[in-house]
Amino acid sequence: MTMSFSAPLVKIQSLHKSYGPHIQVLKGLDIEMKPGERVVVIGPSGGGKSTLLRVMMGLEKIDSGSIRFGGKPYISSESADKKTEIDTEVRRSIGMVFQHYTLFPHLSVIQNLILAPCKVRGEAKASATKRAQALLERFGLGAKANAYPAQLSGGQKQRVAIARALMLDPKLMLFDEVTSALDPELVAEVEQVILQLAAQDMPMMIVTHDMWFAKNIASRVIFCAGGVVVEDGPPEQVLGAPKEERTKDFIDRVFHIRH
Ligand SMILES: Nc1ncnc2c1ncn2[C@@H]1O[C@H](COP(=O)(O)OP(=O)(O)OP(=O)(O)O)[C@@H](O)[C@H]1O
Numbered sequence: 314m315t316m317s318f319s320a321p322l323v324k325i326q327s328l329h330k331s332y333g334p335h336i337q338v339l340k341g342l343d344i345e346m347k348p349g350e351r352v353v354v355i356g357p358s359g360g361g362k363s364t365l366l367r368v369m370m371g372l373e374k375i376d377s378g379s380i381r382f383g384g385k386p387y388i389s390s391e392s393a394d395k396k397t398e399i400d401t402e403v404r405r406s407i408g409m410v411f412q413h414y415t416l417f418p419h420l421s422v423i424q425n426l427i428l429a430p431c432k433v434r435g436e437a438k439a440s441a442t443k444r445a446q447a448l449l450e451r452f453g454l455g456a457k458a459n460a461y462p463a464q465l466s467g468g469q470k471q472r473v474a475i476a477r478a479l480m481l482d483p484k485l486m487l488f489d490e491v492t493s494a495l496d497p498e499l500v501a502e503v504e505q506v507i508l509q510l511a512a513q514d515m516p517m518m519i520v521t522h523d524m525w526f527a528k529n530i531a532s533r534v535i536f537c538a539g540g541v542v543v544e545d546g547p548p549e550q551v552l553g554a555p556k557e558e559r560t561k562d563f564i565d566r567v568f569h570i571r572h
């Protein structure tokens with residue numbers, strides 16, 4: 314095995330993040346993620362899971378610490394003036410889908426998909442449209458290319474949001490509770506799309522409260538509480554036989570098995 318194969322894709326070191334002087338959310342978080350891993354992050358509400366993903370997406374400033382991506386510096390705040398430094402090239406290689414659909418309502422599905430590739434990358438419209446159509450077909454949305462977001466179900470909107478993120482060929486996908494605002498009967502179609510990506514070895518970090526999904530998608534589970542990593546291990550351990558008392562309490566109380 315070569316060194317580069319085992320080098321981490323993401324290395325988060327001593328990450329601190331607060332909102333204002335009183336709300337300290339991340340208090341020295343350390344996470345290492347290898348290429349091809351699918352990390353599910355679980356933890357109490359308000360514990361900072363969304364904050365972590367937003368930081369990784371370059372949407373939030375940090376107080377201190379660093380994130381390396383593919384061995385290169387990505388985000389840091391080590392300088393004397395405490396300014397958050399972000400490598401925008403790296404940021405563009407990370408895709409994110411949120412709980413609430415973030416599609417542009419005034420653009421059709423296909424226009425939503427080709428906007429960033431054409432604007433950010435200068436890709437020709439014809440080529441972007443062709444890629445977009447192929448992705449939509451793969452996700453069972455071929456017939457919806459010219460529909461507007463308001464004409465779609467919640468599950469369809471989330472699948473479009475995933476397709477849109479994939480248009481920029483991300484090296485890492487972040488999913489923040491992408492099914493928790495959906496009616497139960499629409500959850501599976503969105504999870505299937507993510508499982509499809511997993512089968513193609515897309516590295517991902519996923520926040521979910523769905524035990525079935527967590528078990529099926531995770532190669533690793535991280536339990537975060539109090540702003541730090543409390544337990545980190547394979548899904549069978551963290552979800553099935555947690556070592557830490559706090560993880561066990563959380564799983565017993567919050568994580569329900571879907572029947
Ligand atoms: N923009 C903000 N300004 C001030 N406080 C914030 C902001 N965003 C989040 N917080 C606070 O930071 C803490 C962590 O929030 P975060 O949304 O990251 O938690 P979470 O783990 O994703 O919770 P949930 O499981 O409910 O989604 C909470 O106390 C929240 O109120």
Ligand SMILES: [Mg+2]
Nearest residue numbers: 362363364489
């Ligand atoms: Mg959240």
